[in-house]
Amino acid sequence: MYKKASFAVLIVATIILVGSGCVFGQVLNIAIPQDPDSFDPVKTVAAATGEIAFNIYEGLVKATPLGEVEGALASHWTVDETGTIYTFYLRHALFHDGTKVQEEDVAFSLNRARDPEVAVRASELDMIEDVNVVDEGIEIRLSEPNGAFIYSLSEVYASIVPAHAGDLSRKPVGTGPYYLDEWTPNQQLALRRFDHHWSGETPYFEEANFLLIPDENSMVLNLKAGRVDLIPRLEVGVLHQVERDPDIEVLSVPMNLVQVFSINNARAPFDDLRVRKALALGVNRPEILIGAAWGLGTMLDSALSPAMAGFYNDSLAEVNPYDPAKAKELLKDAGQENLKLTLTLPANYPLHVQTGELVAEQWKALGIEVDLQIVEWGTWLERVYTQRDYDVSVIGLAGRLDPHAILVRYTTDSSRNFFNFSNERYDALIDLGIKTVGRERREVYLEAQAILAEELPGIFIMDPPQLAAMKKGIQGFKNYPTYVVDVASLYR
Amino acid sequence: MNRGPTATRIWGVVLVGCVFALTILGYFYTPYEPHEVRVLERFQPPSGEHLLGTDHFGRDIFSRILVGGRISLLIGIGAVFLGSVLGTTLGLVAGYRGGAWEEGIMRISTSIQAFPSILLALLFATIWEPGIQVVLWSVSIGNIPNFLRLTRNQVLSIKKRPYIEAARALGARDWRIMLRHIIPNLRDALLVQFTVSLAGAILVEASLSYLGVGIQPPTPSWGRMLREAQNYTSLAPWTLFPGLFIAVTVIGFNLLGDSWIFRRDDVLKRE
Numbered sequence: 001m002y003k004k005a006s007f008a009v010l011i012v013a014t015i016i017l018v019g020s021g022c023v024f025g026q027v028l029n030i031a032i033p034q035d036p037d038s039f040d041p042v043k044t045v046a047a048a049t050g051e052i053a054f055n056i057y058e059g060l061v062k063a064t065p066l067g068e069v070e071g072a073l074a075s076h077w078t079v080d081e082t083g084t085i086y087t088f089y090l091r092h093a094l095f096h097d098g099t100k101v102q103e104e105d106v107a108f109s110l111n112r113a114r115d116p117e118v119a120v121r122a123s124e125l126d127m128i129e130d131v132n133v134v135d136e137g138i139e140i141r142l143s144e145p146n147g148a149f150i151y152s153l154s155e156v157y158a159s160i161v162p163a164h165a166g167d168l169s170r171k172p173v174g175t176g177p178y179y180l181d182e183w184t185p186n187q188q189l190a191l192r193r194f195d196h197h198w199s200g201e202t203p204y205f206e207e208a209n210f211l212l213i214p215d216e217n218s219m220v221l222n223l224k225a226g227r228v229d230l231i232p233r234l235e236v237g238v239l240h241q242v243e244r245d246p247d248i249e250v251l252s253v254p255m256n257l258v259q260v261f262s263i264n265n266a267r268a269p270f271d272d273l274r275v276r277k278a279l280a281l282g283v284n285r286p287e288i289l290i291g292a293a294w295g296l297g298t299m300l301d302s303a304l305s306p307a308m309a310g311f312y313n314d315s316l317a318e319v320n321p322y323d324p325a326k327a328k329e330l331l332k333d334a335g336q337e338n339l340k341l342t343l344t345l346p347a348n349y350p351l352h353v354q355t356g357e358l359v360a361e362q363w364k365a366l367g368i369e370v371d372l373q374i375v376e377w378g379t380w381l382e383r384v385y386t387q388r389d390y391d392v393s394v395i396g397l398a399g400r401l402d403p404h405a406i407l408v409r410y411t412t413d414s415s416r417n418f419f420n421f422s423n424e425r426y427d428a429l430i431d432l433g434i435k436t437v438g439r440e441r442r443e444v445y446l447e448a449q450a451i452l453a454e455e456l457p458g459i460f461i462m463d464p465p466q467l468a469a470m471k472k473g474i475q476g477f478k479n480y481p482t483y484v485v486d487v488a489s490l491y492r
Numbered sequence: 493m494n495r496g497p498t499a500t501r502i503w504g505v506v507l508v509g510c511v512f513a514l515t516i517l518g519y520f521y522t523p524y525e526p527h528e529v530r531v532l533e534r535f536q537p538p539s540g541e542h543l544l545g546t547d548h549f550g551r552d553i554f555s556r557i558l559v560g561g562r563i564s565l566l567i568g569i570g571a572v573f574l575g576s577v578l579g580t581t582l583g584l585v586a587g588y589r590g591g592a593w594e595e596g597i598m599r600i601s602t603s604i605q606a607f608p609s610i611l612l613a614l615l616f617a618t619i620w621e622p623g624i625q626v627v628l629w630s631v632s633i634g635n636i637p638n639f640l641r642l643t644r645n646q647v648l649s650i651k652k653r654p655y656i657e658a659a660r661a662l663g664a665r666d667w668r669i670m671l672r673h674i675i676p677n678l679r680d681a682l683l684v685q686f687t688v689s690l691a692g693a694i695l696v697e698a699s700l701s702y703l704g705v706g707i708q709p710p711t712p713s714w715g716r717m718l719r720e721a722q723n724y725t726s727l728a729p730w731t732l733f734p735g736l737f738i739a740v741t742v743i744g745f746n747l748l749g750d751s752w753i754f755r756r757d758d759v760l761k762r763e
Contacts, residue, residue, distance in 0.1 A: 217723065237548075237723040291531035291549050347704060357709050358549065361529045372709055373621065 026492060028205040028474075030485065031219045031228045035185055035212055039172035041159040042112055042119035047398055047483040050156045051232070052210055054484035055191060056096075057159035057174035060088050060106065060138075061150060063401055067308070067481040069154050073101060073175060073198070083145030083437070088138045093198035095162045096179040103133040108163035110140070121157045123415070124405070127434075146434050147441055151402035177203050177488040186212055191487065204476075204491035217241075220469075223248060229474055232485045234467040236294050237350055247472050254298055255466035256307040256399025256481040258406070259355065261459040262384070263392050266420035270391065274334040276456040279392070280320040281327035282366045283359055283459055292354040296465035302449045303410065304403060305463040307481050311403040311442055313449040320453065327366050340369040341391040346380040351464055352394040359394075385418050396464065399481050403445045404434050410457050421457030501751035507744030511737070515565055518558030526555040527710050535728040545730035547720065553730065556712040557737055563624075563713040564741065568693040571628050575635030576686060580678070582636070583643025584670055588651060594644070601637040609634030609696045610703075617705035627706045631693045642685050646678050680752060687749035691742040698738050714738050 036049035041057055044050065062072040071077070074088040093101040112118055114125035127149055130141040142149060152158060165173050172180050175198065178191040191208040211228060213219045216235035220242055222228040234242070234250065242248045261283070269275045289297050298306055301316035331337055341363075345356040353374060360370040375383065384390045400406050409416040411427045426448060433444040453460075468477055476489045523543065530550035538545045543554040586597040607615075613630035620626060650656065651674070659669050700706030701715030709716065714734035721731035 235723075240724070240727045287529070287531050291529065291534065353709075354548075358529055358531075360710060361527060364527075374704070374708055375621070 026205045027207040027209065028230065028487065028490060029209045029211055029228045030487075031213045031222060031231045032210050033212070033214050033216075033219075033233075036189070038169040039180065040168040041109075041156050041161065041172075042121070043169060044156060045120055051483055051485050052189060052191075053156050053159070053172070053174075054176070055178040055208070055487045056172050056176045056180055057156065057161070058176050059153050059155070059158045059160060061153050063154045063480055063482050063484075065478045065480050065486075067310075067401055069150055069401065072154075073106070073160050084142045086140045086142070086149070087134065088140070089136060090138070091198050093175050094196045095175055096173050096194055097162065098196075099162060099164070101160065101162075101175060103136075103138050105163045106138045106160055107131045107133055109160045110158065112161075113157045119157060121155075124152055124155070124157065144435060145437070147437055148402040148404035148434055151400070151405065154401060177201075178208060181207075188212060201488075203488040205487060208487045223469060223471070226471070229471045230477075230485075230490075231469040232466075234469045235350060236292075236296060236465060236467060239294060239296075239467055242469050249470055249472055249474075251468045251470075251477060251479070252296055252465045253468070253479040254305060254307045254463050255396075256305045257396045257463055257466075258300060258303060258305055258399075259297075259352065259394065259396045259461045259464055260303070261359065261392055261394055261461065262419050263456065263458050264388060264390055264420055265422070265457055266388070267391065269334065269336050269339065272334050272336075273455065274330045275336055275339070277320075278327040278330040278334070278336075278366065279363065279368075280456055280459045281323045281330070282363050282368075283320075283461070284322045284362050285461055286322075287362070288355050288358050289462060291358050292351055293462060293464055296467075297462035298465075300460040300462050301453060303452045303460060304406060304445075304449060305399060307399065307463060308403060308406075311445045313446045313453075316450060316453045319450075320456075320459070324362075324366055331366065331368075337367060338369070339367075340371070342371045342373055344373045344375060344380065344384055344390045344393040346377055346393075346395065347374045348377045349396070352396065355461060356394045388418050388420055394461075398483055401482060404430070407433070407445065407448055407452075410452060419457035421455070423451060423455055426451045426455075500747050500754065504744055504747030504749075504751050507740050508748055511561060511741045511744060512565070514558055515561035518555075518561060522552075522555035522558050524552035524555045526551065526559045526712055528552075535724070535731075537728070538730050544733045545728065547717070547728075547731055548724060553717075553733055556717060557714065557734055560712040560714045560717060560734065561737065561741075563707055563711065564694050564697055564715075564738070567624070567627055567631065567697045568690050571631035571697075572635055572686060572689045572693050574628070574632035575689070576639045576682065578632070579636040579639025580643045580682065583640040584647060584674065586640065587644035587647025588666065588670060588674070597640070598644075601640045604633060605637045607634070610699060613696075613700050613705055614703075622705040623708055624706075627697050627700050630700070631696050634696070635689050635693065638685060638689060639682070642681055643678060646681055647674055650674055650677050680755070684749045684752045687745045687752065691745040691749070694738060694741055694745075 032048060034048050036052055037046040038044050039053060041053065058072040060072060060074040061069040064070055073090055073093055075091045077086055077088040079086050090101060090103060095101060110131045114122050114128055116122040127142050127146040128140055129143045132139045159174060161168060162173055177194055177197045179194050180189060181192040182190040189210040193203055193206045213222060216238045219231050220238050223231055224245065242250060263270050263276055265271060285299050289295055289299060301319065302313050304312050306312045331339060343356050343360055345353045347353065356372065360372055363370050384393045408414055408430055410419065410421050411417060411430050412422040429444050429448045433441055436444055470477065473492050474490060476491050478486045478489045528551060533546050533550035534548055536542050536546040542552050545553050547553055582597050586594040609630050612634055613626050616626040616630055656669060656673055659673055697706060698715030701713045702719040704719065707713035707716050714737055717734040724731050
């Protein structure tokens with residue numbers, strides 16, 4: 001009798017446990033390769049952080065999958081006739097800690113984001129002259145009209161945080177559809193649904209866990225085993241492991257990333273355009289697309305990805321075709337028949353390393369002696385990006401919403417110009433582009449792209465495929481031209 | 493299988509001989525240029541055209557194995573030789589001189605032993621760039637204690653033998669005693685240690701190249717080839733052939749070492 005009773009209790013307990021599982025809502029597990037650096041929006045530089053922070057923080061405006069901006073915390077805004085005074089009007093919205101978003105919070109956040117003492121990317125907001133709270137709105141004054149301004153407000157660094165917030169680096173407080181519940185470094189980040197989001201919409205998944213899995217093979221095994229539901233960025237080399245799995249779906253979309261062979265334009269003999277042109281004509285891009293990207297990438301002829309449809313210059317295909325005979329001729333003209341160069345590759349990006357290996361063989365066919373140097377990411381950043389002490393390298397430049405943010409790095413004075421490229425006409429065009437609006441702005445950037453293709457600060461290779469692998473049944477994956485995962489749009 | 497000394501020796505000689513023969517062949521002939529990229533022919537299975545198939549860049553795996561053997565053998569032999577010379581010298585001094593010399597040298601040996609070769613290599617790879625020198629130095633330094641301890645122990649037992657005392661009584665100097673009377677008696681033990689260490693060194697080179705701190709592309713090495721193959725094992729299992737060659741080489745050297753142990757035991761029995 002006693003036994004029977006305990007059996008009944010067991011059954012009831014099981015039913016309650018199983019039932020409550022359904023009641024408690026859904027959990028989504030997402031695999032990512034590396035830990036975020038800091039959740040303080042003005043301190044982070046890693047794309048990996050932006051990917052998660054997109055769900056936690058919001059700015060006055062936010063990016064859409066089409067690459068446009070729409071109101072986020074701002075319900076609407078006005079621009080005066082000079083194009084220099086923007087006035088934003090806030091929605092009723094709450095921070096994760098329950099306090100209301102006030103105009104003062106916005107002024108605090110933006111002033112903090114443009115303060116070079118605190119913010120690492122303050123220069124990206126240096127068009128702002130002044131931020132003021134006016135009746136029922138926030139007024140932002142620019143030094144001159146700026147086409148890129150509205151887009152920069154959608155970046156992580158322009159996120160709105162409460163003025164009373166403490167250290168945000170480990171405990172972010174934002175307004176997004178999810179908040180960070182727990183962060184176990186090198187293991188996982190547990191996000192929970194924020195039930196008081198201004199939109200009034202309730203995302204399907206109550207919990208979203210970002211699991212840190214550095215190895216691409218382990219990611220795939222976890223996906224197959226069901227421990228992971230979504231790999232937002234699957235390494236193309238392991239695609240074949242999931243392609244034929246009936247329980248897994250893979251979406252391939254452009255990444256809006258420009259893979260480029262950067263050439264040190266300040267160093268002889270690469271300061272000679274003939275040498276750069278020879279290197280460019282010696283690159284067989286179709287071969288790279290097959291050999292390194294499994295035929296899935298998009299070939300690039302420009303410094304912009306075709307994903308930037310409104311500004312992409314599609315007439316540059318014939319500027320640098322594969323022509324080894326002409327390349328050899330140019331090397332001969334330049335007196336560089338025995339050219340030797342060092343190709344520095346970032347070890348943590350298999351795609352760039354493989355691309356480098358392939359091009360090294362293509363250049364060897366021109367008689368160039370190529371020394372491959374595969375270095376750790378830290379060394380790469382230090383040597384190539386910061387000190388600019390290199391011959392040639394390969395890297396991917398992450399996409400932004402506005403062409404200015406991408407193209408400004410090739411101007412003579414840019415701190416991000418690790419190409420050491422310098423061209424007066426180009427600098428003038430980029431200056432002009434930011435002050436121009438409408439159709440004329442497009443013309444300016446078309447010419448700027450043409451200059452880059454002709455003068456070759458580097459050789460543009462491809463926009464690699466972004467592969468999102470997910471368990472069958474996961475729906476609503478939205479692809480953005482920026483580096484984010486939009487958890488709120490997903491459902492099962 | 494007959495595990496007698498003869499069978500062991502024959503198998504050892506055959507396996508090592510094959511590897512050496514193929515590696516030497518690689519200097520004169522490869523079916524394809526080992527660096528030649530043909531992306532349209534990537535992941536071809538083994539066939540008459542490509543004996544062991546092609547890799548992710550469409551390079552001929554057999555040609556790359558032929559050329560890659562050089563690295564394994566040269567690094568293995570070079571590094572172990574360097575380690576054995578240093579280790580034996582130090583061991584001789586420690587065993588023969590004794591006292592503070594012995595104490596000091598054995599302390600150094602113990603501290604080297606605390607670091608496995610792989611750890612040493614990772615350390616070197618942060619000091620220098622990853623590459624051949626990292627492998628060479630970490631393997632040879634890692635091998636010093638093996639030879640050092642072996643030599644010292646042997647010297648301790650040999651130096652008490654009557655013929656050494658006789659030589660000393662006849663007025664022979666220390667270096668002469670070491671060279672003429674001690675080293676020849678160490679030969680067999682050192683040879684055995686050499687082959688065993690060689691097998692270990694080849695494995696360490698493969699592991700280091702696999703970890704990315706060893707041989708750098710485009711130079712093919714068996715370990716590096718395995719690293720590049722790891723993503724494609726289900727798609728193109730033939731990319732794992734370099735692993736088979738590593739295994740054969742290591743087993744071959746181990747068998748050779750065993751056969752020397754047998755031989756030495758035979759000699760001792762006869763004595």
